[in-house]
Amino acid sequence: MSNERRAIVHSTKPELAKAVAKRFLSKVPHIIAEFDEATVVLTGGTMGQAVLEAINGSPKRDAVDWSLVNFWWGDERWLPAGDPERNDVQARKALLDHVSVDAARVHPYAASDAGVSLDDAAEAYSQELANHAARSGKYPNFDIVFLGVGPDGHIASLFPEREGIRETERTVIAVRNSPKPPNERLSLTLRVINSSVRIWAVVAGSDKASALGLTLAGASYNEVPAAGLEGRRKTLFFVDSDAAAQVPDSLIDPGEFWTSADSTDEH
């Protein structure tokens, strides 16, 4: 099976969010029709939330049977339950609170006030992944992993030149001294992220242009974590024109450059 990496450019952030939402709402019913469920990994960050808000605002929102969607998170900020800076809280506010999800299919990380240590929370999430693993594996079969990319090229809570990005054994890590607040976080590791059929990174803003250019030019993932992204089938970077400024033309999907949210969809 081919493994593609390409950038799909939209002119503005709202166009970008709408286009990714449209693609998601078109793709997920097909996944559910084929497998009776869909398994999605959500991300923190502004574009991740913007996409969820666009999904919620779309007239196609109810084309998805949300009770058959499994939700996981790529990373979480180690904050108390209900804290507005938690990724799960933001995702619920943007989408999950507005659709009929099955609570048993929603898998947030533990909160910092749950009475467990950061390391125990990482271990617990690893165990939860294993409990829902495909066959006897260590984690579920992910259909779509959403990610944001930081200006330094970080993905989830895997930061440049930290041991987390080089972790190959564990599925979930505790992160301390995070360069992006808060200080402590939980994150899936790259091997788990890359196990997904599709990786959809959504990236906007001129502060991301250098990281994105290096990512697509094939930098080392130790220095630019996003460069290590390689989903099983497709790794797509949905970007706005500001973020795309340093992406080589040859890596921009010509069919989708500057297209509107009504662009043709990929199946």
Ligand SMILES: O=C(O)C(O)[C@@H](O)[C@H](O)[C@H](O)COP(=O)(O)O
């Ligand atoms: O919890 C988080 O902070 C993240 O999951 C992180 O990896 C984020 O996705 C990027 O930093 C991009 O964030 P922005 O889209 O806000 O720049």
